[in-house]
Amino acid sequence: xxxxxxxxxxxxxxxxxxxxxxxxxxxxxxxxxxxxxxxxxxxxxxxxxxxxxxxxxxxxxxxxxxxxxxxxxxxxxxxxxxxxxxxxxxxxxxxxxxxxxxxxxxxxxxxxxxxxxxxxxxxxxxxxxxxxxxxxxxxxxxxxxxxxxxxxxxxxxxxxxxxxxxxxxxxxxxxxxxxxxxxxxxxxxxxxxxxxxxxxxxxxxxxxxxxxxxxxxxxxxxxxxxxxxxxxxxxxxxxxxxxxxxxxxxxxxxxxxxxxxxxxxxxxxxxxxxxxxxxxxxxxxxxxxxxxxxxxxxxxxxxxxxxxxxxxxxxxxxxxxxxxxxxxxxxxxxxxxxxxxxxxxxxxxxxxxxxxxxxxxxxxxxxxxxxxxxxxxxxxxxxxxx
Numbered sequence: 001x002x003x004x005x006x007x008x009x010x011x012x013x014x015x016x017x018x019x020x021x022x023x024x025x026x027x028x029x030x031x032x033x034x035x036x037x038x039x040x041x042x043x044x045x046x047x048x049x050x051x052x053x054x055x056x057x058x059x060x061x062x063x064x065x066x067x068x069x070x071x072x073x074x075x076x077x078x079x080x081x082x083x084x085x086x087x088x089x090x091x092x093x094x095x096x097x098x099x100x101x102x103x104x105x106x107x108x109x110x111x112x113x114x115x116x117x118x119x120x121x122x123x124x125x126x127x128x129x130x131x132x133x134x135x136x137x138x139x140x141x142x143x144x145x146x147x148x149x150x151x152x153x154x155x156x157x158x159x160x161x162x163x164x165x166x167x168x169x170x171x172x173x174x175x176x177x178x179x180x181x182x183x184x185x186x187x188x189x190x191x192x193x194x195x196x197x198x199x200x201x202x203x204x205x206x207x208x209x210x211x212x213x214x215x216x217x218x219x220x221x222x223x224x225x226x227x228x229x230x231x232x233x234x235x236x237x238x239x240x241x242x243x244x245x246x247x248x249x250x251x252x253x254x255x256x257x258x259x260x261x262x263x264x265x266x267x268x269x270x271x272x273x274x275x276x277x278x279x280x281x282x283x284x285x286x287x288x289x290x291x292x293x294x295x296x297x298x299x300x301x302x303x304x305x306x307x308x309x310x311x312x313x314x315x316x317x318x319x320x321x322x323x324x325x326x327x328x329x330x331x332x333x334x335x336x337x338x339x340x341x342x343x344x345x346x347x348x349x350x351x352x353x354x355x356x357x358x359x360x361x362x363x364x365x366x367x368x369x370x371x372x373x374x375x376x377x378x379x380x381x382x383x384x385x386x
Contacts, residue, residue, distance in 0.1 A: 065089050080183055137224060151220075241286045
């Protein structure tokens with residue numbers, strides 16, 4: 001009888017442990033302790049994990065810590081490039097690794113607020129997702145039906161749909177905040193006259209990473225929401241997930257508009273010309289966990305699972321890109337060998353990343369890791385898992 005009781009207890013304990021591993025943990029709001037779990041609990045190889053973290057520390061982004069200098073150096077081949085928004089000197093390498101929502105590792109100053117560059121785009125995409133969830137527009141709609149100024153006038157621009165702005169296949173032609181679309185990351189071949197007079201691609205058929213068009217999306221979303229986008233993000237996402245109050249989202253000094261008699265700033269989708277989202281590593285981790293949990297935080301569905309599925313699907317013109325999320329698709333130049341193919345991530349200049357790995361129930365936030373080494377880091381990290 002005694003043996004039977006022991007076996008029964010062991011069986012129940014194993015069920016309880018399985019339940020704990022499988023349940024969804026969400027950290028309490030900023031200011032309260034984020035629970036940790038031991039590496040042994042998740043059967044993680046401690047030596048291999050420490051090796052991956054040491055690798056991240058030793059492979060700091062090579063650019064200047066004065067990000068104004070780094071930006072100007074990084075985009076020195078762009079004609080007329082100038083910094084129009086705020087910048088900030090950066091910190092050193094930092095990161096957080098979540099498993100099952102629990103914090104299993106961190107390094108560097110995870111509370112320091114830094115620029116995050118194009119990681120901002122994934123937040124901007126989320127603002128679009130909230131608008132779709134609230135039926136403010138459909139991704140198949142023509143943007144010209146919502147924006148009354150001249151931004152989408154003409155034979156070419158009038159054919160642009162919201163989804164083309166989201167997956168960067170609009171090939172929108174024009175000037176926004178004094179920056180020409182053709183001057184953003186121009187091809188190595190040709191010169192200014194060639195770039196100005198290039199043949200336009202049918203909207204939706206050709207992918208081109210372009211911050212002017214991303215900032216155009218931000219401007220369009222501002223017109224639809226009719227309130228500053230940082231307020232939308234705060235109300236519907238950042239406050240509900242318990243983020244800190246230290247993050248900021250900036251535009252340019254000339255990106256102010258008037259809507260309904262109120263002066264508002266149209267924010268930028270990155271730090272290409274300054275501005276964008278300034279945020280700490282822990283808040284990034286919360287945002288990543290929201291997407292790992294398919295838009296749900298505790299019992300609240302903050303953004304629909306349907307949107308997240310759509311945002312992380314390959315685009316027709318770029319298999320490794322969704323709605324401003326990068327996808328780890330085999331056979332593409334963005335593929336990380338040895339990392340699950342269901343991985344998707346936000347990526348920004350200087351080695352800023354929010355990486356979601358659903359197969360491993362994991363979120364990884366990286367700050368200032370040399371971009372060419374991120375794939376190596378991820379392969380090392382995945383190698384530490386059972």
